[in-house]
Amino acid sequence: MSNVKSPHRFYIPVMGTGFTIDSALAVAKYSISSVVALVDDVLIEQMRKCWCERICEPYQAIPATEHDSRAKRITAYLNLLNNIVQKQIVKLKASLFEAGSDISRYFELLPDDGSEKQAYQAMLLESNEQKKQQLQQSLRQHIVPGSIDVNIMTKIDRPAFRGGEMLPYEYSDAAAALRGYAQSDLDSSVVFSAGFNPHLYGYLTQFEDFFPDQNNALKKRICLKVSDYRSATIQGKYLAKHGLWVSEYRIESPLNCGGHAFINEGQLFGPILEEFKQRKDEFIAGLHKLYQNALKNLKKLCPDKPHPVKITAQGGVGTHEEHEFLMNHYELDAIGWGSPFLLVPEVTNVDPEQLNQLLTAQPYLSASSPLGIPFWNIAVSASENARRQRIEQGTPGALCKKGFAKLNTEFGEPPICMASREYQQQKLLALKNDASLSTEQANALKEIVLSKSCICHDLAAGATIKNDIDLNVTGAICPGPNLVNFNKIVSLKEMVDHIYGRISLLINPNRPHVFITELRLQINYLLGEVKNASLGLPARSQQKLQEVKENLSKGIEYYQNLAKEKFTEHQEKFLDALKELRKELEAVLIPVLAQK
Structure with a gap:
């Protein structure tokens, strides 16, 4: 997300290689952030040509044979997105506050209890025309675009070859994608997913936009998508020691998500979020010391106080009640809504x-x-x-x-x-x-x-x-599995209204809680690994599988205590589901054959 905080409490995470590749052009003008995948530069170049033709912008092809074509294609496309969104914002700010206008839609989409939405509603009720105009001008000044963030899967880092010879690392797929982003005009975040890539992280130091400027601001920020606190700690410390600050830790449910599922060792969503909440202050303080020392050694500007750090989460959230509980109880900055947006054709690319x-x-x-x-x-x-x-x-x-x-x-x-x-x-x-x-x-x-x-x-x-x-x-x-709870094509307004509790799009009001769904998925995955181990097929070791089982058991205990303390509605249903899943987990026998 950009340095100016969006008034929205959700974002649209990356989906596939193309589903959100131009979502920013549909949502950024409404202050909604989205993520562009930087895997497929062939598609990126095709989309640049498509949008240049659509807006009558001159298009000059960047052929694959051109030197550093992958990075150049990415830079050109991201600059195009940025330019279009900036023009959209100028046009939106100049529009009239009238029914159906973009500026009215901007404020109508906001959460009802937010200060910007309440200021908008006060303007609508104002009868004095002069005061009304003053309020409208103030509202215009508070309009901010959503962030055009990008995603790089660290595992997709194919080396580049020319004439049978391997080229230097900076021409590998992930490094070239990073360079393409770093050289763009964007003021946003790069989301690293799929694990730790020290070569790629080291390459970040080649780009000044990731270091503080004269105002201690970071034009380009780092976001790590992680599935547990330990991973965040390892990667955050590594980057801090290189003078690089992680501005956001995006916690993704290991299994209750779309696309690739990055399995952890049985830690559940709730306990992971709880650990981040409890340890956030000490975590940031420790990282800041490493960060300061690194910047001093690099002879770069060094802020006295830590840069802001956002904790966000995504994976299987399907109701306003779940969204609000996670935001408030775990003190999150935003929550990602992914798969449901595949049913919003004005936002995502689905044929x-x-x-x-x-x-x-x-x-x-x-x-x-x-x-x-x-x-x-x-x-x-x-x-x-x-x-x-x-x-x-x-x-x-x-x-x-x-x-x-x-x-x-x-x-x-x-x-x-x-x-x-x-x-x-x-x-x-x-x-x-x-x-x-x-x-x-x-x-x-x-x-x-x-x-x-x-x-x-x-x-x-x-x-x-x-x-x-x-x-x-x-x-x-x-x-992701959350999609089964939605079964109709909807508009952006309808999906946002669902997120903020103004309407409900669920087809099954009795759907299991997001925590229950994830626990079920974890147990099913464990059962699959146990079966594989019994057959002598690839699986984690006996020790690891036992650790998974123990962590799941601890997670169930955490959820039982949480429900008794915090859940007022559906508490009995939640506890009954936990009881049944505990029985299933206890019946899982870890075979000795799983040992490696």
Whole structure:
């Protein structure tokens, strides 16, 4: 989020490679922040061309053969987004306060108990025309755009080659994406997800925008998406020692989210948020000492006080009541709402076929991702249909069109993608020739190999089909499990009204609480790993699985105490659900075979 705080209490997190690639152009003028994925520079260049044509802006192509094309494409696109949003804000501020105008919509979308919304309502009630004009002018001065943040998946850091020779690190995918962002005009945050990448974090020091200016302000800020306090501590300290400040810790539920699910060791959402709440002050103070020492050694400006730090969260929140409880009890700055926005076509890029599929979709946690990370998927997508068809035709694996997931070196250099035909043919042959595997093991491993799908190309389909860029792509989509609670296409206003409790879009008012849903997902995942371990398939060690079980048990105890102290409505239902899940957890037997 930008240095000027948005009056909204939610943001739209990154979704896929293309679902939120231009969401800022729909929501930033209303002070709503969103996140652009910087994985696919091919799509980014296509979207830049599309928007230049749409607004009659001159377009000059940046071909892939041009030196440093990936970074240049990203910089050009982000500057375009920024320019469009700045013009939108100027136009919005100049518009009249009348029914249906953008400036009226700006304030109508705000939370009802916020100071800006109350000032707007006071203006509407003012009968004195001179005072009314003064109030309107004051309101205009308080308008701020939502932040155009970007996301870099630290694991997608494919090395670059030219003429068979590996290029220096700064040309790898993640580093080039970072450079593209760093050289843009944006005043916003880069969200790092998917874990710790010391090479990439070290490269941050090459860009002055991440260091304090003369006013101790950070033009570009760092946001870490983490799944527990320990991860935040390790990464935050590493960056502070390099003179880099983390301005936001974005806590994501490990399983109750869309896209990739980054599994932790059984720590649950509530206890994680509680630890951040209890330890925030000491955490920031400790980081600031490291930060000051590093800046002094670098001979850079050093603030006496820590920069602001935001604690935000995302993953499975589906009601206004859940949103408000998390915000207030855990003292959060904002909450991310992702998958429900896939049903808001004015905000996200979802093609008509995908929209219809989402209305009845049953997301499941799959092994589809070639990154080897659990991935939320739907079985009826065009991408999944094409994958199954290739298997039936005896040609499993996709033709690798973009190569962003070319990270596997199991069969030597250069790396290849696990969803590619090249990899799957070699891997299936290796499994066939492995005499040490039982029939059951071989079949299970074969299924894992065949499940991989081309997500780096197919996830762009929502954007390329909707914007008439490529109508032949077989689209993939990755909603989280929370999507099952919504079943109709809605407007931005309707979704925001749902978030702030002005209406309800839920199809099942008796849906389980977000904490219960996540606990169920964690137990199911543990059961899956136990089954794999029993079959001698890849799974965490016996010690790790036992640790997961113990952490889940501690989490249940935490939720029991929390419900008794804080839940007034639905307390009995919540406690009954916990009781049943505790029984299921206690029945889980960790096999010795899981030991590595």
